[in-house]
Amino acid sequence: MSTTAPVKSLAERAAAHRANVFAIIGKSAWPVAAGFVFAYVMQMVVAPGVGDFYGKLMLDVGIAILAGLALNIVNGYAGQFSIGHAGFMAVGGYVAAGIVYYGSIKLWGSRDIHGGFLGPGELLLLAGCVIGGLFAAAAGVLVGLPSLRLRGDYLAIVTLGFGEIVRVLLQQTDDVILDPKKVEAASPLELADNLGGALGFFGSPRYLDPKNPFWIWLFVVVVLIVSYRLKYSSKGRQLLAVRENEVAAEAVGVPTTRVKVSAFVTSAFFAGIGGGLYAHELGNSLRPADLGFQKSIDLVIIVVLGGMGSMTGVVVAATALTILPEVFREFSEYRMIFYALALILMMILRPKGLFGLKELWELSIWRKVFGRRRA
Amino acid sequence: MTKFVQVFLNGLTLGSLYALIALGYTLVYGILRFINFAHSDIVTYGAWLAFVFATAIGWAGTDSPAFAMPFILLMSMAVCAAMGFTIERLAYRPLRQAPRLNVLITAIGVSLFLQNAGQLKWVFGTQPQAMPKLLSEQALFTVANVKVPIVDVWIVVLAFVLLFLLQYLVYQTRMGQAMRAVSFDERTASLMGVNVGRVISFTFMIGSALAAAGGMLYGLRYGTLLQSADAVWVLMGLKAFVAAVVGGIGNVRGAVAGAFLIASVEMFGAAYLNPQMRDVYVFGILIAVLILRPGGLLGKATVEKV
Numbered sequence: 001m002s003t004t005a006p007v008k009s010l011a012e013r014a015a016a017h018r019a020n021v022f023a024i025i026g027k028s029a030w031p032v033a034a035g036f037v038f039a040y041v042m043q044m045v046v047a048p049g050v051g052d053f054y055g056k057l058m059l060d061v062g063i064a065i066l067a068g069l070a071l072n073i074v075n076g077y078a079g080q081f082s083i084g085h086a087g088f089m090a091v092g093g094y095v096a097a098g099i100v101y102y103g104s105i106k107l108w109g110s111r112d113i114h115g116g117f118l119g120p121g122e123l124l125l126l127a128g129c130v131i132g133g134l135f136a137a138a139a140g141v142l143v144g145l146p147s148l149r150l151r152g153d154y155l156a157i158v159t160l161g162f163g164e165i166v167r168v169l170l171q172q173t174d175d176v177i178l179d180p181k182k183v184e185a186a187s188p189l190e191l192a193d194n195l196g197g198a199l200g201f202f203g204s205p206r207y208l209d210p211k212n213p214f215w216i217w218l219f220v221v222v223v224l225i226v227s228y229r230l231k232y233s234s235k236g237r238q239l240l241a242v243r244e245n246e247v248a249a250e251a252v253g254v255p256t257t258r259v260k261v262s263a264f265v266t267s268a269f270f271a272g273i274g275g276g277l278y279a280h281e282l283g284n285s286l287r288p289a290d291l292g293f294q295k296s297i298d299l300v301i302i303v304v305l306g307g308m309g310s311m312t313g314v315v316v317a318a319t320a321l322t323i324l325p326e327v328f329r330e331f332s333e334y335r336m337i338f339y340a341l342a343l344i345l346m347m348i349l350r351p352k353g354l355f356g357l358k359e360l361w362e363l364s365i366w367r368k369v370f371g372r373r374r375a
Numbered sequence: 376m377t378k379f380v381q382v383f384l385n386g387l388t389l390g391s392l393y394a395l396i397a398l399g400y401t402l403v404y405g406i407l408r409f410i411n412f413a414h415s416d417i418v419t420y421g422a423w424l425a426f427v428f429a430t431a432i433g434w435a436g437t438d439s440p441a442f443a444m445p446f447i448l449l450m451s452m453a454v455c456a457a458m459g460f461t462i463e464r465l466a467y468r469p470l471r472q473a474p475r476l477n478v479l480i481t482a483i484g485v486s487l488f489l490q491n492a493g494q495l496k497w498v499f500g501t502q503p504q505a506m507p508k509l510l511s512e513q514a515l516f517t518v519a520n521v522k523v524p525i526v527d528v529w530i531v532v533l534a535f536v537l538l539f540l541l542q543y544l545v546y547q548t549r550m551g552q553a554m555r556a557v558s559f560d561e562r563t564a565s566l567m568g569v570n571v572g573r574v575i576s577f578t579f580m581i582g583s584a585l586a587a588a589g590g591m592l593y594g595l596r597y598g599t600l601l602q603s604a605d606a607v608w609v610l611m612g613l614k615a616f617v618a619a620v621v622g623g624i625g626n627v628r629g630a631v632a633g634a635f636l637i638a639s640v641e642m643f644g645a646a647y648l649n650p651q652m653r654d655v656y657v658f659g660i661l662i663a664v665l666i667l668r669p670g671g672l673l674g675k676a677t678v679e680k681v
Contacts, residue, residue, distance in 0.1 A: 081476055083483070154665060156479060157410070157616065161658035164610070168654050293606060297487065304480055336491035336604075343484030347477045348469045 035221030043117070043214040055210025056283060057326060062216035063278050064318035068302040069223045069311060070270035075300070076309035076357075077236060078263040079243025081156045084143070084163030085271050086295035090288065091139050091166060092132035092272025093279035094195050097286055099128035101176070101204040102191045105183045113205045117212065125207045125215065129276030136272025137265045139166075144264030163296055170288040171198040178203070200287030201279070209282035216277050223270050227311045230266075239263055240309070240357075301339055305346060307353030312360035380519040382646040383639070388527045388596060390638030391534030395589035396615035397622070397630040398541060399582030405558045405625035406578050409475050412482035413462060414586055415612020416489035417455050419603045421587025422506070422594035423499045425451040429507040444509040444529075444595075451591050452584040459583025460576055468572070486609075493603025503601045506594040530592045537585060538631055544581070545627055554578060558625065589615075610654065614641070617661045623674020632673060636660075 047055055071085045103124050104111050114121030143162050173195040177183050183191070195201050208216060230236040238259045241249035250256045279286045298321070306317030325335050346353065355363065396418055403411045425447050429435070434443045466485050470478050493499045510529055514522035545551040556564035557574045565571045593611070594600050601607050614637060622633025637657055644656040664671065 079476070081479060154620070154669075157613075157620070158662060158665065160613065161617075161661055164613075165655050165658055168652065172651060289606075293609065297483065300480070300483070333491075333495060336487055337495075340484045340486075340488035340491065344466055344481050344488070347473070347481040347484065348466075351473060351477045 031222050031225035032218075034225065035218040038221045039214045039217035042217045043212065047211055047213055050210075052210045055213070057323060059208060059210065059213050059216060059281050061319050061322045062213065062220050063274055063281065064298075064302060064322045065315050066216070066220050066223055066277065067271055067274040067299055068306070068314040068318040069220075069227050070267045070274060071299045071303050072306075072309065072311065072314050073227065073230065073239075073267040073270070074263050075303050076307075076314075077231065077239040077243065078260055079239075079308075080260060080263065082143075082159040082264075082267075083156050083293075083296050083300055084159035084161070084166075085267075085299050086291045086293070087159070087163035087166040088136040088139060088268040088271035089275030089278060089295065090163075090170060090291035091268075091275065092129070092136040093275030093286055093291060094132075094170060094201060095135045095272070096125070096128035096132035096276030097201045097204040097279040098191065098195060099131060100125055100207075100280065101201070102183055102188075103128070104205060105180050109180055111180075111203060111205055113207060117214070121205065122207055122215070125276075125280055128280075129215070129219075129273050132276040133269045133272035136275065137269040139272075140265040140268025141261065143268070144261035160293070160296075163293060167288045167292050170195060173197050175199070176201060176203055196286075198288060200285050200290070202285070204279060204286070206282040207280045208277060216281075219270075219273055219277065224311060224315075226266075226270075231309075231311070235259070235262075243309070301343060304343060304353055307355035307357065309357040310353065310355040310359055313353060313355035313358075316360075317354065377520045378646065380521045382642050384518070384521060384523060384527065386635070386639040386642035388530050389642060390635035391531045392589050392593050392596070392611075393615045393618045393638050394538060394631045394634035395534055395585045395592070396612065397619040397634045398538070398627065399586045400616045401619040401622075401624055401627060401630040402554075402578050402582045404619070406554065406561075406575060407467070407478075409478045410482065410616065411582070412479070413485040413489055414582065415609055415615070416486050416493075416603070417459060417583045417586040418590035418593070418612055418615075419493065419608040420458065420489065421451050421455045421590030422600055423493065423590075423603060424454055424587070425591040425594060426504055426506055426600055427499070429509065434509060435507045447509065448533075448588060448591055452587045455587035455590075456580040456584040459579040463576055463579040468575075490604040490608075499603055501602050503599050506598055506600055508595075508598075510595055526596055530596060533588070533592065537588060541581070541585070541627065550574070550577060614654075614657050617657055621660060621664045621671055623671025626671065626673050629671055629673035633671070636672075 046058075050058065067085070067089060070088075071082065074080050074082050074085075101111055104114055104121065107124070108114050114124070139162070143159055173193055174197060175194065176196045177186065177191070177194050186194075230239070238249070238254045241252070241254050242256050242259055246256055275291065278284055278291075284290070302317045302321055303314055305321070306313030306315070321339075325332065328335070331338075396414070399414050399417070400411060403409070403414070428447050428450050429443070432443075432447075434440075434447070462485055466481050467478060470481055494501050510526045513525060515525045515528050516523055543551075545554060553564070553569045553574045554577070556567065556569055557571055561571055564574075615634065618633035618637040619630045620633070621636060622629030622631070624630075637660065640656055640660060641653045645653040648656075
């Protein structure tokens with residue numbers, strides 16, 4: 001019929017579909033801007049007002065939310081079960097700590113905190129965290145690739161093995177170099193072998209303290225917005241399709257392999273950033289055992305209890321599970337027993353978690369409260 | 376040569392322990408198709424219960440009567456079998472029809488529960504304990520200048536006796552026939568009159584009893600019992616699981632073959648390469664086998680049915 005219409009070449013058609021570069025920059029800029037504003041408010045208004053104890057608690061909550069949301073991408077959206085996510089945190093944490101510690105000495109001659117709020121030291125921290133995230137993402141490719149062949153529990157074992165291998169390898173590293181002159185002389189490759197071993201990486205400057213929570217909240221907001229967009233985008237729908245039924249998803253044309261690996265990479269990236277922030281928070285020790293199996297299980301508990309696939313569920317669970325142990329300090333030996341029972345009962349009574357796949361604003365309780373009343 | 380024989384014998388002993396534990400994983404996986412994460416904690420409890428019984432009775436050293444070790448072994452196995460039965464009833468049975476991910480999470484929950492309950496003051500406590508030396512560490516005989524202690528001989532002989540009993544049970548008895556039928560097709564087996572619930576309970580009890588034996592022998596061989604939430608136990612369970620997967624999970628003979636393979640790789644790797652990297656070698660084998668031959672060495676390749 002339409003022989004008169006000009007026939008477009010394939011290249012032309014592709015060009016029409018190609019996204020505008022400037023639009024992408026704009027779209028990715030505003031989460032950062034929003035995070036900046038929120039983190040600035042937290043830094044300037046909230047942090048001075050709450051005192052050191054609650055300030056530290058809020059830092060821990062922030063990192064738990066960050067890491068929980070990262071795991072939620074793999075575990076909640078894609079339905080791939082990872083119980084080695086602390087391994088990604090360890091990769092990010094150690095890379096960031098190495099960059100910040102040795103970087104400070106190489107750049108400024110001392111390992112102290114350098115510059116104030118948004119000063120050069122904090123920019124080095126930012127760079128360290130992002131590079132740590134990239135390293136973790138590379139590890140995510142390594143772990144994600146076997147997931148092409150493995151399902152469910154096998155994948156869980158591989159991720160667990162990954163976390164253990166990371167821990168063992170970190171324990172093999174030598175002591176941290178304390179002498180600035182030796183650091184100046186050493187090459188980056190040599191420094192990468194001096195990460196503290198089993199005793200842990202100590203001495204890295206602690207930029208994040210109760211008065212200075214800026215970077216944590218910046219990344220929390222960024223991950224929240226990324227999670228939100230992912231969940232309601234076509235990419236997120238693909239992930240959810242894989243989660244619900246991988247064979248059916250493949251049958252309707254979802255590239256399951258690529259989708260799963262990309263979920264792993266994204267998740268590992270943010271977990272790595274979470275690890276980098278963890279490494280620079282006041283009062284945390286960075287030992288291979290601190291970011292081991294137990295931490296992975298903590299993250300799994302957050303995601304499972306909150307609701308696999310629910311961002312607000314993860315936020316609520318991360319907040320509650322960080323604050324509750326502080327409240328019930330006397331019963332600390334019963335804490336894990338309680339969590340374990342909660343996990344078992346949740347699976348038997350409410351298998352989808354507290355919120356399921358739904359977000360806070362999607363819960364049916366609102367319809368009951370605010371819905372139209374029958375006459 | 377002496378070193379080689381020594382490492383080989385160590386591998387044989389460790390392989391026997393792994394085999395006992397791996398069989399529990401493989402039996403449960405063969406029937407329910409899920410990894411019983413709490414299995415390694417049954418191993419822990421097997422060892423700790425043996426310690427508790429031995430100290431309660433007062434058998435502390437090699438002067439204890441000759442029947443002490445078999446007696447305590449049987450007690451520990453019986454209690455652990457009861458534990459396996461209870462866990463299956465309370466935690467796993469309500470989830471029989473649930474997605475496998477949920478069962479997996481429940482299993483992790485059970486594992487966490489057992490680990491942390493074991494740490495309570497009135498259970499096993501948080502202090503490591505020395506296992507009573509119920510078996511002499513005297514050399515029974517010498518091979519190529521390597522002394523073979525009585526403990527090691529006990530471990531290997533007992534492991535093989537239990538393995539042959541299990542082999543007989545699975546392939547020669549009515550119960551074994553029922554187990555294989557449920558493993559093959561649960562619904563059809565049920566239609567043919569097999570009491571599926573009872574078969575599953577039985578499988579859990581057998582697996583847990585073998586795990587208890589493995590745990591107790593481990594305690595006798597290595598001497599110290601670490602607290603129940605220590606990573607050592609999880610790691611040992613994991614390596615046994617790796618053995619089951621490498622041999623082809625769901626396959627009884629495969630689990631035994633995998634256990635000896637994993638143990639010898641671990642021991643020879645530790646002796647001739649880097650001793651601190653032994654865990655890395657084991658997980659390296661796991662990943663390689665999963666990628667190259669996902670069904671395991673003796674397993675059948677399975678096709679996902681829609």
